[in-house]
Amino acid sequence: MSFPVLETNRLRLIELNPTHADHLFNQFSRKDVTRYYGMDPLITLEQAEKMITNMNNGYKEKRSARWGIQLKETDELAGTIGLNSLQLWSKKCEVGYDLHPDFWGNGYIKEALEEVLGYCFETLMLSRVGAVTFPENEASWKLLLKVGFEKEGLLRNYLYQGGENHNALVFSITKEVWNQLHS
Secondary structure, three states: OOOOOEEOOOEEEEEOOHHHHHHHHHHHOOHHHHOOOOOOOOOOHHHHHHHHHHHHHHHHOOOOEEEEEEEOOOOOEEEEEEEEEEEHHHOEEEEEEEEOHHHOOOOHHHHHHHHHHHHHHHHOOOOEEEEEEOOOOHHHHHHHHHOOOEEEEEEEEEEEEOOEEEEEEEEEEEHHHHHHHOO
16 A cells, blocks of 8 residues: 655645655754644654654554655655544544744645545545644644634643643544535
């Protein structure tokens, strides 16, 4: 099963490979990127290489999928977007995304997210896509609401980062809602 490449007007969502390790290290070694990611900043390039290996293994094992967000105009890698806790048998997953600060504020995540949601509901035939955010990550949860997700509630002590537990907000969008918004 080959990795699905997805395209939007400005973006190509591609499979990550070892040549992307430098970019991922540059991005995930930054505290402003990992602040709301649920992990501490990377310290070594080897950690970025392992991330890519783990992401690709997740796809091969049909438990996740992670795309690199590549700008068509320049071929630069701006960030990643992916499906976590993918359960094809029960038709659900969670979506997560990240972007290097150099690319913040351009609408790239919204564009990529809408394409990935279309893939989830139209190709994978999922019934539900969830998302979990830090309550303080207002930009992320506002984006989720903008594309049709609904807030479901608060998960207490759900995320562990920086040596402590953090609450999280949980959101979801269903196939029915997606179809209503895109009919």
